[in-house]
Amino acid sequence: MKVNDLLELAGRNLRESGFRNALTTAGVAVGVASLVAMLSLGAGLQGLVTDRFARSGLFNTIGVFTARDMRGMERSERRSGVLESNTRPLDDAARKEINVLPHVIEVYPEVRLLTDVSFEGRTLFTSVSGLSPSANQNEAFEKMHGRFFSGPEAAEAILHVDFARDLLAPANTPGDAFPLPMGPRAGGTPDVTDAQLDALLGKEIVLHYGEREPTPPPTEARTHTASRSGRAQNAVARSTGGDPGGADSADETVSFSVVRRERHLRIVGIVDTEPYAGITASAASRVFLPVGLAEKLHPAQASTLRDIMQAKPSASENYSALIVRVDDPAHVQPTQDALKGMGFRTFSLLDATKSLRRVFVIVDLFLAIFGSVALVVASLGIVNTLVMSVLERRREIGVLKALGASDTDVKRLFFVEAGVMGTVGGALGVLLGWLIGRAINFGTNIYLANQDLPHETVVLLPLWLIAGAVAFAIAVSLLSGIYPAARAARLDPVQVLRYE
Amino acid sequence: MPGGNGTPNAIRAENVCRHYTMGDSVVKALDGVSLEVQESERVAMVGASGSGKSTLLHLMAGLDRPTSGTLETRGRNLAVMSPEELAAHRRGTVGMIFQAFHLLPRMTLEENVELPLRLSEVPREARALRVREALERVGLAGRAAHRPGELSGGEQQRAAIARALVNRPSILLADEPTGNLDSHNGEEIMRLIYSLNESLHMTVVLVTHEQRLAASFAERILVLSDGRLAAEGRPGDPAVEALR
Numbered sequence: 001m002k003v004n005d006l007l008e009l010a011g012r013n014l015r016e017s018g019f020r021n022a023l024t025t026a027g028v029a030v031g032v033a034s035l036v037a038m039l040s041l042g043a044g045l046q047g048l049v050t051d052r053f054a055r056s057g058l059f060n061t062i063g064v065f066t067a068r069d070m071r072g073m074e075r076s077e078r079r080s081g082v083l084e085s086n087t088r089p090l091d092d093a094a095r096k097e098i099n100v101l102p103h104v105i106e107v108y109p110e111v112r113l114l115t116d117v118s119f120e121g122r123t124l125f126t127s128v129s130g131l132s133p134s135a136n137q138n139e140a141f142e143k144m145h146g147r148f149f150s151g152p153e154a155a156e157a158i159l160h161v162d163f164a165r166d167l168l169a170p171a172n173t174p175g176d177a178f179p180l181p182m183g184p185r186a187g188g189t190p191d192v193t194d195a196q197l198d199a200l201l202g203k204e205i206v207l208h209y210g211e212r213e214p215t216p217p218p219t220e221a222r223t224h225t226a227s228r229s230g231r232a233q234n235a236v237a238r239s240t241g242g243d244p245g246g247a248d249s250a251d252e253t254v255s256f257s258v259v260r261r262e263r264h265l266r267i268v269g270i271v272d273t274e275p276y277a278g279i280t281a282s283a284a285s286r287v288f289l290p291v292g293l294a295e296k297l298h299p300a301q302a303s304t305l306r307d308i309m310q311a312k313p314s315a316s317e318n319y320s321a322l323i324v325r326v327d328d329p330a331h332v333q334p335t336q337d338a339l340k341g342m343g344f345r346t347f348s349l350l351d352a353t354k355s356l357r358r359v360f361v362i363v364d365l366f367l368a369i370f371g372s373v374a375l376v377v378a379s380l381g382i383v384n385t386l387v388m389s390v391l392e393r394r395r396e397i398g399v400l401k402a403l404g405a406s407d408t409d410v411k412r413l414f415f416v417e418a419g420v421m422g423t424v425g426g427a428l429g430v431l432l433g434w435l436i437g438r439a440i441n442f443g444t445n446i447y448l449a450n451q452d453l454p455h456e457t458v459v460l461l462p463l464w465l466i467a468g469a470v471a472f473a474i475a476v477s478l479l480s481g482i483y484p485a486a487r488a489a490r491l492d493p494v495q496v497l498r499y500e
Numbered sequence: 501m502p503g504g505n506g507t508p509n510a511i512r513a514e515n516v517c518r519h520y521t522m523g524d525s526v527v528k529a530l531d532g533v534s535l536e537v538q539e540s541e542r543v544a545m546v547g548a549s550g551s552g553k554s555t556l557l558h559l560m561a562g563l564d565r566p567t568s569g570t571l572e573t574r575g576r577n578l579a580v581m582s583p584e585e586l587a588a589h590r591r592g593t594v595g596m597i598f599q600a601f602h603l604l605p606r607m608t609l610e611e612n613v614e615l616p617l618r619l620s621e622v623p624r625e626a627r628a629l630r631v632r633e634a635l636e637r638v639g640l641a642g643r644a645a646h647r648p649g650e651l652s653g654g655e656q657q658r659a660a661i662a663r664a665l666v667n668r669p670s671i672l673l674a675d676e677p678t679g680n681l682d683s684h685n686g687e688e689i690m691r692l693i694y695s696l697n698e699s700l701h702m703t704v705v706l707v708t709h710e711q712r713l714a715a716s717f718a719e720r721i722l723v724l725s726d727g728r729l730a731a732e733g734r735p736g737d738p739a740v741e742a743l744r
């Protein structure tokens with residue numbers, strides 16, 4: 001029998017027991033809808049998370065350190081007794097070399113210092129970090145007060161809202177004269193209004209820091225006396241080159257001074273959430289300035305002293321860490337390999353993404369299993385409906401056979417009936433699943449709006465899911481058709497046509 | 501009735517058996533039947549209920565296969581055909597009518613008559629005309645859009661005959677076609693079948709237990725008894741009359 005004749009006969013038969021077949025089809029639709037809703041929720045959540053991470057820049061960022069710096073952490077190396085004396089310093093030459101590696105779009109140093117910041121006569125001790133211009137993409141800046149830096153070296157600062165509160169604290173709670181040094185405040189944080197925060201914008205803060213100035217060896221150190229406090233940073237570092245076993249045992253003297261400086265910065269923005277500042281950032285910074293400016297300041301960082309003690313003595317400034325951004329997360333691994341080849345330690349979140357993807361595969365799998373349960377039930381419905389149909393239509397099947405239908409024709413007729421229920425059920429199910437997804441999105445966003453959170457798409461219905469769901473529904477329905485179709489084909493026409 | 505002049509018989513059975521095994525016992529519905537039917541011949545098959553008439557007809561129709569023996573239509577042995585070949589035989593070579601008509605109740609007459617054409621994959625364009633011709637031949641052209649339930653028994657059997665004819669088979673197999681009809685309608689159906697044999701030269705094998713109908717219709721009468729061919733002869737032949 002031709003396909004269109006099969007479809008026509010199948011359509012007729014389906015219409016003849018219309019209500020029953022409609023219920024069975026509705027069952028398929030509900031099954032497909034549950035599967036689609038589950039998987040589109042999975043796809044949506046995955047999209048939400050990966051999009052967030054992609055925008056955070058975490059997945060295309062590599063932290064670069066000197067091999068020396070990390071040695072203490074590598075137990076295996078310590079155990080093996082490997083001690084390289086000639087580790088490559090992370091200096092300007094290295095930075096230039098890294099900058100020209102393929103796929104590298106940005107190299108900037110990690111600048112973080114613990115220092116004093118004063119505002120309207122009060123001085124607070126806090127952590128200050130440099131931020132690269134690309135950090136602008138970070139979602140922390142989506143809902144900020146004010147704006148991002150106007151340029152890579154602009155004399156501007158962005159404050160974390162906790163720090164802004166500290167700045168405003170005396171005005172709000174007169175008794176609290178000793179703001180916490182850093183980090184989120186444990187409790188009793190004075191509430192500040194948006195208007196108060198906005199009023200901070202455009203005002204100036206003063207950053208106090210120590211600038212590192214090289215002094216040519218073997219000149220003895222100059223002395224700078226601090227202007228206001230007794231905390232003069234006057235450093236003369238002498239380092240006897242190399243490790244005990246090192247080749248270079250000649251005495252070398254590296255000298256530099258740390259000169260106390262001030263820098264006025266205009267507050268241009270206040271952020272609520274922690275922006276991603278650097279791959280190594282563990283201490284939460286409260287004040288941010290453009291990384292270009294931060295570099296120009298040549299601040300003495302916590303790592304400076306360690307440099308003197310550990311690195312190959314050099315008058316030039318060594319970076320404690322460089323942040324390398326590549327154009328695509330796929331290029332992280334090769335770049336990391338290249339950097340290791342250059343003699344540096346690297347760190348990236350690539351491994352973290354791998355495990356994240358694995359988690360999503362597992363989550364999707366479970367969502368699919370739960371979603372499929374309804375479809376399995378629906379497929380039993382198809383089996384039941386078709387078996388009943390075979391029983392009811394015994395005479396019709398016998399007549400068809402007497403008129404010349406082959407077993408294959410009969411089989412196909414029932415497969416087509418199952419397939420039609422699957423196709424229609426699948427299409428309706430996708431529609432229903434889409435509606436459920438829309439409802440979930442709608443409800444979630446009402447909730448998010450009430451919580452003053454930005455709009456999110458939590459349920460995604462990609463094209464592959466639509467096509468896959470319909471194909472799956474058809475496959476399941478055809479599978480359900482196997483047994484009834486075989487039963488119909490096996491039917492002995494002589495038995496049913498016998499007149500009794 | 502020898503057919504030995506080169507052209508094969510319409511039907512030739514040789515020692516045909518159809519045994520049903522039910523547990524330990526064997527029901528011999530047919531037990532060694534041999535017969536020949538000529539092209540365009542009108543044959544009536546008579547015999548007591550349970551004598552194996554329907555079983556033999558179903559074998560000739562290719563709905564069932566003999567347990568042993570040879571059953572040929574136009575020289576082709578049905579006993580060794582594959583299921584697909586048997587289906588093709590049912591579609592193209594034979595047409596069947598039944599005591600219970602077996603029209604599909606939810607289809608119109610037109611659609612019922614179209615069914616064999618669908619199964620034979622006759623192109624759509626050719627079907628309407630063929631259906632019309634078949635319905636005209638049985639005098640039901642005006643009832644094409646009616647459903648079987650809206651027709652009398654006689655009309656339903658005529659529709660079933662149209663359905664059996666529409667594929668232009670060479671053999672018509674009729675299993676007690678008048679069994680559900682009153683005598684008037686029964687006679688009308690017999691006349692119709694007779695005329696089809698006359699005009700279309702169809703071979704007809706007709707099962708009936710009404711001796712009178714068999715005598716007026718058939719050129720030859722086969723008498724079955726307990727799955728065996730007990731007698732055969734022209735109507736009025738004493739051997740046939742004695743066994744009825």
Ligand SMILES: Nc1ncnc2c1ncn2[C@@H]1O[C@H](COP(=O)(O)OP(=O)(O)O)[C@@H](O)[C@H]1O
Nearest residue numbers: 520527528529548549550551552553554555556
């Ligand atoms: N499927 C079957 N199983 C067992 N016995 C059967 C079956 N079909 C038919 N028979 C038996 O075969 C015999 C012939 O039946 P049938 O050909 O219908 O007789 P008729 O048509 O002459 O009345 C009967 O005794 C019947 O009971």
Ligand SMILES: [Mg+2]
Nearest residue numbers: 553554555675
């Ligand atoms: Mg019978």
